[in-house]
Amino acid sequence: MAASHAEGLFRRPRFDVSLRPFIIIWEVTRACDLVCAHCRAEAIPARNPGELTTVEGKQLIDQIAGIGPPPALFVLTGGDPMKRPDLKELIEHGTGRGLPVALSPSATRLLTAEALKDLRACGLKAVSLSLDGDSARMHDRFRGVEGVFERTMELWAAARACGLKVQLNTTVVRQNLAALPAIARMAHERNVMTWSLFFMVPTGRAAALSPLGPDECEDVMHFLYDVAGTVRVKATEGHHFRRIVIQRSILEQRGVPADDAMQFGPLYRSLSQALEPWPRTPRTHVRRSPMDVNAGRGFVFISHIGAVHPSGFLPLAAGNVRARSLLDIYRESPLFLSLRDGAVLEGRCGLCEFGPVCGGSRSRALAATGNPLAEDPLCAYQPGSFPYLDDAAKILAQR
Numbered sequence: 001m002a003a004s005h006a007e008g009l010f011r012r013p014r015f016d017v018s019l020r021p022f023i024i025i026w027e028v029t030r031a032c033d034l035v036c037a038h039c040r041a042e043a044i045p046a047r048n049p050g051e052l053t054t055v056e057g058k059q060l061i062d063q064i065a066g067i068g069p070p071p072a073l074f075v076l077t078g079g080d081p082m083k084r085p086d087l088k089e090l091i092e093h094g095t096g097r098g099l100p101v102a103l104s105p106s107a108t109r110l111l112t113a114e115a116l117k118d119l120r121a122c123g124l125k126a127v128s129l130s131l132d133g134d135s136a137r138m139h140d141r142f143r144g145v146e147g148v149f150e151r152t153m154e155l156w157a158a159a160r161a162c163g164l165k166v167q168l169n170t171t172v173v174r175q176n177l178a179a180l181p182a183i184a185r186m187a188h189e190r191n192v193m194t195w196s197l198f199f200m201v202p203t204g205r206a207a208a209l210s211p212l213g214p215d216e217c218e219d220v221m222h223f224l225y226d227v228a229g230t231v232r233v234k235a236t237e238g239h240h241f242r243r244i245v246i247q248r249s250i251l252e253q254r255g256v257p258a259d260d261a262m263q264f265g266p267l268y269r270s271l272s273q274a275l276e277p278w279p280r281t282p283r284t285h286v287r288r289s290p291m292d293v294n295a296g297r298g299f300v301f302i303s304h305i306g307a308v309h310p311s312g313f314l315p316l317a318a319g320n321v322r323a324r325s326l327l328d329i330y331r332e333s334p335l336f337l338s339l340r341d342g343a344v345l346e347g348r349c350g351l352c353e354f355g356p357v358c359g360g361s362r363s364r365a366l367a368a369t370g371n372p373l374a375e376d377p378l379c380a381y382q383p384g385s386f387p388y389l390d391d392a393a394k395i396l397a398q399r
């Protein structure tokens with residue numbers, strides 16, 4: 001495989017992720033007026049009096065700003081961040097300290113076109129909106145409140161109009177699989193920055209939903225690979241998308257039909273059919289290659305009460321910013337150290353050739369087995385089974 005082709009299959013932070021995170025997510029509150037079926041935070045309408053205060057939040061921001069350059073990506077999430085009256089102050093503070101601040105709000109009455117304009121004026125760079133169905137019926141059922149689909153469409157237009165970048169988030173469960181091609185089309189037509197598909201982790205309220213099986217997930221990821229030539233995509237808690245990207249690229253380079261080598265299932269065929277006609281760009285590489293980060297390895301989450309987790313879906317805390325610096329916890333806590341040590345992964349993830357760029361979802365491993373180092377049960381790959389492992393080894397060696 002030509003090195004030029006291998007380059008860009010996945011992106012890596014331009015620094016050592018054992019020393020500092022690439023992306024930092026702060027759950028500013030757990031309060032939210034929606035009752036989404038998949039809510040990780042099991043959010044409720046009222047704020048917790050134990051949330052980090054404005055002063056503590058600013059101190060946290062100062063710590064984060066002190067990590068760069070380059071600055072870490074900084075995302076304020078919830079619950080619904082709009083439930084915090086000091087949100088603008090926090091965004092302004094982060095922006096003033098040189099951080100690119102993004103927001104992950106809920107589409108409730110609190111979020112209006114005017115509010116988006118105000119937040120943009122405070123320096124907000126990007127906003128993520130959730131779309132879990134291609135119709136009001138499907139999306140509103142998922143979110144537990146009527147009218148959210150329509151509001152989301154209006155907010156999407158308003159965010160673009162005031163210059164905010166928009167990431168579209170879709171939680172993938174069996175109930176909304178058929179809607180994925182239509183959502184992909186909307187993402188393309190409305191020029192989203194990124195379409196992020198979240199491969200559900202059975203934690204919080206999501207434990208009651210019906211997640212995909214490994215073969216279905218494989219089909220969705222192959223579909224996502226096809227979409228990725230035209231729309232920037234991201235597979236949240238679907239780290240093995242990086243394996244799919246490498247495998248499909250190798251097959252393309254060798255001129256081997258992917259269908260023969262990867263044995264696509266009926267789900268891939270139906271998604272693929274429903275996607276047509278799809279504007280394909282000549283593919284020299286995946287347009288937005290996946291970032292090589294994972295829970296605790298480039299990624300860190302701070303809860304509403306200051307607890308530091310390797311991911312928002314991994315409910316093990318390694319410390320609290322009220323007692324210790326974020327960077328100390330990230331660099332030195334046994335939990336973060338073990339998550340960065342590929343040698344301790346177990347099961348197929350421990351044997352896998354693609355482990356160095358994947359590592360599986362540690363959150364899903366914990367939710368499924370109680371052990372964050374166990375194999376990711378959503379991955380169908382059997383280590384050693386890909387026929388062009390020498391090609392894969394060359395790509396991984398460039399990592």
Ligand code: SF4
Nearest residue numbers: 349352358359360379
């Ligand atoms: S077996 Fe584990 S490391 Fe290998 S591709 Fe699957 S999830 Fe990733």
